[in-house]
Amino acid sequence: MGQVVPMETTSSPRILVVEHESNAGVGLVGRCIAERAWPMDVVGPAHADVPSSAPGYAGVVVLGGTPGPEDDDLADWLPCVRELVRDCLDRGVPLLGVCLGAQILAVVAGGAVTEALAGPEVGLIEVGWAAEADNDPLLHGLPDAAPALAWHWLEVVDLPVGSHSLASTSRCANQAFRVGPVAWGLQFHLEALAGTAREWASEEDLEPLGLSVEEVATSVADAEPRLVDVWSTVSRRWLGVVADVAARIGPAEPAQARPSPPKPARARPSPPEPA
DSSP states (O other): BBOOOOOOSSSOOOOOEEEESSSSEEEHHHHHHTTTTEEEEEESTTEEEBOOTTTTTSEEEOOOOOOTTTOOTTTHHHHHHHHHHHHHHHHTEEEEEETTHHHHHHHHHHHHHHOOOOEEEEEEEEEEOOOGGGOOOOOOOOOEEEEEEEEEEEEEEEOOTOOOOEEEETTEEEEEEEETTTTTEESSBTTTTHHHHHOOOOHHHHGGGGGHHHHHHHHHHHHHHHEEEHHHHHHHHHHHHHHHHHHHHHHHOSSSSOOOOOOOOOOOOOOOOOO
């Protein structure tokens, strides 16, 4: 599979999306990108190879998936994703990391990820905001106890130096954080709605947690209007940051050439639902 090459056919900011698994797509965030009619390239194991830098892209979205952020033996593209995230941090390219994407951001910036301390967090949750969120470009002024879809067995337990938790739940202290001025990690799935929840849900995963497929799917479906309202707002704010940065410094230029990390032999079992 070859590298994606951003084409300079439009003056609109171009977005790069890293999709780890085909059932964990860009969803609601993609709708908001389409509203602006911005070009978007998707890379990952089912698409073009993940680049280790973001030349020509004004913003990067790294989505969720089953592996942990350093499970290179299960997902041989992860070294390139970590290099891509490092490149975004080094050059100030706006980044939105979701679930696994947030965990990758934390690890690259010096934080730590382990198994979720309170156990897996799956289904509809209510996110509480830290005081630091009041002045955050994406998260300010959102409703208290905002609904969101969680689906993770791992979590960020140590944030990178200089980062602060922006949101939490009773089971997860670091639901949202920012690294530097324009890189955000969200442990929950702002992009996912009821259809995605039903696709991910399986009795095998949910029964040990005391949950059922119908319970999870129905609760997310009932909350969908609020999910769309809150997380469309956040997605549009992130795209506003992308537009502001692109207007100020122009589209991201290629970083100094660096070799792509070596890829270990691929060994991918059929993945369960994203964690």
